[in-house]
Amino acid sequence: MNLTRALVVVIVVLPAVAVSVVAVVDVVRRRSLGVGAKVGWLAGLVLVPGVAALVYLASRPSIDEPLEGFGDAGPEASGRLDALMVAVERRRRGELDAAGFEAAVAELGVGAPPDPL
Amino acid sequence: MASSTFDTFLQNLARVIARVLYRSVDVHDPDPSWSDRPAILVANHFGGFADPALLIGVLAKPPRFLAKATLWDVGPVGPLLELGGAIPVYRASDGATSGNRDTFAACYRALAAGEQIALFPEGTTHDDPSMTRLKTGAARIAMGAMAAGVPAPVVVPVGIHYEDKAAIRSRAAVIVGAPIEVSAVVGHADPSDRDAVHRLTEVIDERLRSAAPDFRTWKEAHLLGTAAEVALGASSLGGSVGYAPRERLAGLLGRAPEPDRSAVSTAVGRYLDAVEAAGMEGPGVRPSALELARRAVRSLAVTLLLAPFALAGVALNVVPYLLTRLVGRLSAPPVTLATVKVLVGLVAFVGTWTFWAWVVASRWGWRFGSAMFVLAPFYGGVAIAVWERLGAFWRLFGSLRRSEGGLDAATAAGLRDDVVRAVEAALVAAGRAVR
Numbered sequence: 223m224n225l226t227r228a229l230v231v232v233i234v235v236l237p238a239v240a241v242s243v244v245a246v247v248d249v250v251r252r253r254s255l256g257v258g259a260k261v262g263w264l265a266g267l268v269l270v271p272g273v274a275a276l277v278y279l280a281s282r283p284s285i286d287e288p289l290e291g292f293g294d295a296g297p298e299a300s301g302r303l304d305a306l307m308v309a310v311e312r313r314r315r316g317e318l319d320a321a322g323f324e325a326a327v328a329e330l331g332v333g334a335p336p337d338p339l
Numbered sequence: 340m341a342s343s344t345f346d347t348f349l350q351n352l353a354r355v356i357a358r359v360l361y362r363s364v365d366v367h368d369p370d371p372s373w374s375d376r377p378a379i380l381v382a383n384h385f386g387g388f389a390d391p392a393l394l395i396g397v398l399a400k401p402p403r404f405l406a407k408a409t410l411w412d413v414g415p416v417g418p419l420l421e422l423g424g425a426i427p428v429y430r431a432s433d434g435a436t437s438g439n440r441d442t443f444a445a446c447y448r449a450l451a452a453g454e455q456i457a458l459f460p461e462g463t464t465h466d467d468p469s470m471t472r473l474k475t476g477a478a479r480i481a482m483g484a485m486a487a488g489v490p491a492p493v494v495v496p497v498g499i500h501y502e503d504k505a506a507i508r509s510r511a512a513v514i515v516g517a518p519i520e521v522s523a524v525v526g527h528a529d530p531s532d533r534d535a536v537h538r539l540t541e542v543i544d545e546r547l548r549s550a551a552p553d554f555r556t557w558k559e560a561h562l563l564g565t566a567a568e569v570a571l572g573a574s575s576l577g578g579s580v581g582y583a584p585r586e587r588l589a590g591l592l593g594r595a596p597e598p599d600r601s602a603v604s605t606a607v608g609r610y611l612d613a614v615e616a617a618g619m620e621g622p623g624v625r626p627s628a629l630e631l632a633r634r635a636v637r638s639l640a641v642t643l644l645l646a647p648f649a650l651a652g653v654a655l656n657v658v659p660y661l662l663t664r665l666v667g668r669l670s671a672p673p674v675t676l677a678t679v680k681v682l683v684g685l686v687a688f689v690g691t692w693t694f695w696a697w698v699v700a701s702r703w704g705w706r707f708g709s710a711m712f713v714l715a716p717f718y719g720g721v722a723i724a725v726w727e728r729l730g731a732f733w734r735l736f737g738s739l740r741r742s743e744g745g746l747d748a749a750t751a752a753g754l755r756d757d758v759v760r761a762v763e764a765a766l767v768a769a770g771r772a773v774r
Contacts, residue, residue: 240644241644241645244640244641244644276645276648276721279641279644279645279724280645280720280721280724280725281720281724302763303570303571303588303759303762303763303766304584306763306766306767307584307587307588307591307766309770310591310594310766310769310770311549311587311591313770313773314549314594314769314770314773315517315546315549320771320773323770323771323773327767327770332763332764332766332767
């Protein structure tokens with residue numbers, strides 16, 4: 223191996239491999255990424271090694287994982303909140319009547335029933 | 340009329356500038372089917388020139404904006420508006436309005452040709468936490484277009500949200516509301532029918548207020564926004580929750596009746612007080628030493644790996660970055676700073692990248708010059724990412740050093756659950772309050 227090739231390996235290839243490995247591990251472990259996004263990033267990391275890893279690490283939010291012991295609200299809680307938001311928006315647009323809204327609320331198991339008075 | 344090549348250039352430029360100036364631009368458009376139809380986009384106008392720039396960057400195709408006619412007399416702005424296909428509006432406050440006949444005709448022609456038009460129906464840009472009274476222009480254009488034979492036009496409400504109008508690298512969101520079928524609201528009424536115009540304007544007003552920021556005070560906006568962020572699962576304020584869901588939820592909480600709305604403010608106030616009392620910033624929980632060490636190693640490793648690219652990015656972009664950042668510190672209303680920030684960013688960054696491309700091209704040829712024009716913003720992005728990663732870690736480390744124990748996980752989770760319960764109750768109350 224001549225000196226030029228050795229330099230290319232040390233300066234380009236090894237850092238690119240290291241960056242790619244870090245990126246792959248991060249993608250797999252990241253809880254905030256959906257399955258589709260994970261598959262997309264992993265495909266990019268395999269197909270365009272080095273460059274895709276740079277793009278991934280540069281665009282990744284700095285801290286987005288919940289701290290240990292605190293946990294996030296959980297998929298059940300955030301899913302319920304999202305469904306409730308959609309129900310309120312539909313009610314405001316007139317796509318749900320009062321009975322339909324109450325049915326949606328009851329299905330989600332949120333809050334107390336309305337005051338009959 | 341703007342050419343499609345110029346449209347593409349304009350859109351790509353707006354996207355690059357948005358990526359530089361904002362940390363994130365979150366878009367919520369649950370029903371994008373309107374994008375293939377003749378549409379009149381109506382948006383709130385809280386950010387001056389930043390508003391059209393942001394919309395051009397995020398929409399599927401750039402709309403033709405209606406702008407006050409006096410802007411055509413402002414130096415180089417007139418030719419730029421002409422290039423972008425903007426349509427002049429003659430306001431009564433600026434003098435004669437007879438030219439508006441041509442304005443309406445130009446709108447009908449654009450819609451009939453399959454283009455979309457966009458306007459800010461408040462008529463002026465401002466710094467209030469809620470929209471001002473809407474003017475009737477959007478309704479009259481929509482009804483006039485239908486009368487002129489444009490098939491099934493829709494009015495699309497678009498809410499533009501800024502975390503901080505003046506600051507560079509803050510967050511923004513564009514929330515697209517439910518499209519309004521003009522014929523479903525006013526049938527085929529003539530645009531001279533004042534009652535029909537007012538009826539349609541009321542529907543536009545209601546839908547746009549649902550998509551745009553619409554709070555009683557800025558304090559309420561801050562508290563409800565923070566409550567939304569906590570309830571949606573953020574473990575660090577300003578952290579992982581998308582800005583669009585945060586603003587959507589905060590807007591709905593603003594519609595909740597009393598006392599449910601106040602209960603949300605009280606719960607989130609208690610959470611924030613506990614975080615502050617513990618001497619913390621951002622995350623309200625003290626991580627273990629092991630976790631802190633793990634994060635430190637990860638941040639350091641990523642920083643070292645990206646360092647060569649980041650250093651190149653700093654060297655290539657430091658001048659326009661500092662210039663744009665300094666603009667944000669000027670003593671001026673936020674809405675003015677929002678406009679100046681975008682204009683200065685546009686000129687300074689694009690000018691700098693062009694300069695570096697010219698330097699490289701004059702030495703090694705145009706191919707390397709073109710590559711430099713692409714690499715300069717890319718390396719700049721890497722530099723910003725590294726800087727923000729280090730900054731976030733430093734803030735976490737600093738707040739931990741200042742705190743005397745911080746909040747334990749159980750206490751923080753309990754306070755957060757109180758916020759979630761208050762938010763859910765307020766949402767249910769907001770739904771039940773609809774008549």
